[in-house]
Amino acid sequence: MSPREDPVAARDSGLGADERVGQDRRQTCWAWGTPGLARQASASCKQQTRSLRDAWPNSSTGLARQLTCKPNPRRVNRPAGKARSLNAIPRARDASTAIGNDSHPHAIFPRRGRGATVQPNVVLHPCGAAADRLRVWLGIFGKTASPASLSWRLDGVVVEPSTVVRPLESVRQGTYLSGSPPRTFTGVFDFVLPPAAQGRAHVVEAMIPGEPTPASLTTSPVPAQVGTDWSQPFNVLTMSCFDTATDRGKARQVLSSLPQHLVPHLTLLTGDQVYLDAPTPENLPNDDVALAEVLEQKYIHNWRTPGVFSHVLDMAPTVCCPDDHEYWNNYPTRFAFAGNTWQAKGRQRWMAIGKRLYQCFQHTNAVPFGHPIRVDVSPLSFLVVDTRSFRDDGGNNNTLHGNALAAVKQWAKSLKSSGHIGVFVSGQSLMEDAKGWFGARLKDATLANFDDYAPIMEALHEAMRDGSDILLVTGDVHWSHVAQLEPVDALVNGSRAFEVICSPSSLLNSIFKATKPPPIHEWAGSKRQTGMRLPTRMGKDLKGDHACILSFRRIGLRSAPSVELKVTFVPLSPGEPPYELGSTLVLRRR
Structure with missing residues (x-):
């Protein structure tokens, strides 16, 4: 099986640090007590927050402020034993609106120089299962409710899942949810294959209302047995x-x-x-x-x-x-x-x-x-x-x-x-x-x-x-x-x-x-x-x-x-x- 080609390969590669981070570089660090340790922590946070700036185009600046804070020279030079409590670091004022705000797509870590990255709202990933089936994980992002309908195609033919391993549901629910904000829905689905179709690659597509194109995944089932030839291990x-x-x-x-x-x-x-x-x-x-x-x-x-x-x-x-x-x-x-x-x-x-x-x-x-x-x-x-x-x-x-x-x-x-x-x-x-x-x-x-x-x-x-x-x-x-x-x-x-x-x-x-x-x-x-x-x-x-x-x-x-x-x-x-x-x-x- 050949890996699925990614149409936007440049997303986390080749861009320079200045393009990714921009001028608003912030780190998450409290008072360390010694300048040397503070500098180590600062370098660590700079490296780690590079991906965060590029990761969440549908989030608001509130989350950016919550996750990161500007280094404070007075903290760095504070004598040992005088470190400020971690809880003293300012948080976002409204955490309930800090994530998944589709109406403000460039509020956090905007892309620079090479255009915006397009992230699909529906994603499929292959999962390990028995050799007689394809199992796929489905993720739907940035929606306020589970889709009213969900349809599937296997190799271009409309099908229904053989088994719903885990139904599509909101990741955050109950005490982890306030109101109905944009959020993520996930589920796991099986498609049993006839014997003649096992052991080769298939194309699985998932379609939901309102999405212009289906999510598509090319994958193969796990083999039933180990072969005998080193040319095909x-x-x-x-x-x-x-x-x-x-x-x-x-x-x-x-x-x-x-x-x-x-x-x-x-x-x-x-x-x-x-x-x-x-x-x-x-x-x-x-x-x-x-x-x-x-x-x-x-x-x-x-x-x-x-x-x-x-x-x-x-x-x-x-x-x-x-x-x-x-x-x-x-x-x-x-x-x-x-x-x-x-x-x-x-x-x-x-x-x-x-x-x-x-x-x-x-x-x-x-x-x-x-x-x-x-x-x-x-x-x-x-x-x-x-x-x-x-x-x-x-x-x-x-x-x-x-x-x-x-x-x-x-x-x-x-x-x-x-x-x-x-x-x-x-x-x-x-x-x-x-x-x-x-x-x-x-x-x-x-x-x-x-x-x-x-x-x-x-x-x-x-x-x-x-x-x-x-x-x-x-x-x-x-x-x-x-x-x-x-x-x-x-x-x-x-x-x-x-x-x-x-x-x-x-x-x-x-x-x-x-x-x-x-x-x-x-x-x-x-x-x-x-x-x-x-x-x-x-x-x-x-x-x-x-x-x-x-x-x-x-x-x-x-x-x-x-x-x-x-x-x-x-x-x-x-x-x-x-x-x-x-x-x-x-x-x-x-």
């Missing part, structure tokens, strides 16, 4: 940690030019598809309606075409899992640079809105939100697990939804009866060492800090004892590697595991810079924690912005299938060559 694109403000169109440019043998058939996004807490710091409103408006706009910036991240979403049918920035840094614990998280009430408000937004934009499966999502491409079985949304910083020391652990165990047991090889996808690594009390709160807790970590690992070890190698796919750590894992009971358990980490894809520009990958013995958990010997890194570990392509080829008998795996890291900087792991991995079903 089954490719999975995996990415994490994508900040559009620092990407500036580089990902679109690189991924649009992938050679045919690397074009993905499935995309796995393993967390931080949005940064709801960026720029850092930022003074966000403290009421339901205004906060929901602001955070919804950050999703719109990424999901609405022709933005740079919307191109990633169109590369192939996509399945997502969240990590902390789908909420805020180190969620669910308080974050020093996010004033809304300092009190329990503020954290609860942000958490509830973040969950609602995630469900409407990223959760596109029929299983309830928080339950693992399974996608089978024989002989592979992918399980995409939300290990972040249902953490609780007060008493409940679990990382999974209440019913998710049972689903993980059931999946692990089913690998034997189905003859599949397991691929476990999560927002954080299962191999990372547990943090101490201080580290878990100042930095971020790892999966090993939670009570349901041991049952997850036991389920995976049981699957390995039943004859399946396991592939772990994750992100989060801001460096990338491939590691081989050997269980401590290797004498009686012949299976192996591998871990692929790809992070980041576009590193958030902040005062906290990424470091090079730590030595494996300092980062990985003990064998008592993981049940694995010390991981062995394969090839070189990487720093910088990358996407990763996992290319699979089936080998062996159908009764005992195995797959070969080639791992290719693609630097998301034009002109840099891909790095392919020197050795081909083999995942076996014993």
Whole structure:
């Protein structure tokens, strides 16, 4: 499948900083206490707000003033200990009118020099599902009510969806809505394909009254099985940690030019598809309606075409899992640079809105939100697990939804009866060492800090004892590697595991810079924690912005299938060559 061409490719690429930012450059920063730290924060905010100025042409200047504030020299030079409260930063006077004002299309961050960017009001993105269907996410932007009618065409023929996975509804509703302002409506729809039409590209169109042209998407269903020829491998694109403000169109440019043998058939996004807490710091409103408006706009910036991240979403049918920035840094614990998280009430408000937004934009499966999502491409079985949304910083020391652990165990047991090889996808690594009390709160807790970590690992070890190698796919750590894992009971358990980490894809520009990958013995958990010997890194570990392509080829008998795996890291900087792991991995079903 070829990626959908974007008619306005220049939107987040090539324009100069002066054209994007103009003379009204503002930053969000409170008094830091020292001039040096203030300068770092100022540089960070300048970089991050570039995309905000270009992102929301239908918003008003009130939101611009709310999201950004002019630097104050008196703040910069204020002695340490005299910093002004975050809540002292002025907010927009009328948050209810700060967003989605279609009557004032150029009120915030007007485009300069090359004409206005046209953003469609109706957008489609492909979603991961079974091989017998196309699943599409539909977004309708800037409307005061759900459309009176909605019609579809598949390859030019008028059709009705086979299944409404999630009906079209307003993202903001109930306590998050005041009146009937322009806002976003989303839904998820399935179109079952006859056997003869599976395995090839189709054109899906959605039409609503009042829109001059339909939304159109060219996509293919997820393949039913892995092929046997390296000239036509089954490719999975995996990415994490994508900040559009620092990407500036580089990902679109690189991924649009992938050679045919690397074009993905499935995309796995393993967390931080949005940064709801960026720029850092930022003074966000403290009421339901205004906060929901602001955070919804950050999703719109990424999901609405022709933005740079919307191109990633169109590369192939996509399945997502969240990590902390789908909420805020180190969620669910308080974050020093996010004033809304300092009190329990503020954290609860942000958490509830973040969950609602995630469900409407990223959760596109029929299983309830928080339950693992399974996608089978024989002989592979992918399980995409939300290990972040249902953490609780007060008493409940679990990382999974209440019913998710049972689903993980059931999946692990089913690998034997189905003859599949397991691929476990999560927002954080299962191999990372547990943090101490201080580290878990100042930095971020790892999966090993939670009570349901041991049952997850036991389920995976049981699957390995039943004859399946396991592939772990994750992100989060801001460096990338491939590691081989050997269980401590290797004498009686012949299976192996591998871990692929790809992070980041576009590193958030902040005062906290990424470091090079730590030595494996300092980062990985003990064998008592993981049940694995010390991981062995394969090839070189990487720093910088990358996407990763996992290319699979089936080998062996159908009764005992195995797959070969080639791992290719693609630097998301034009002109840099891909790095392919020197050795081909083999995942076996014993």
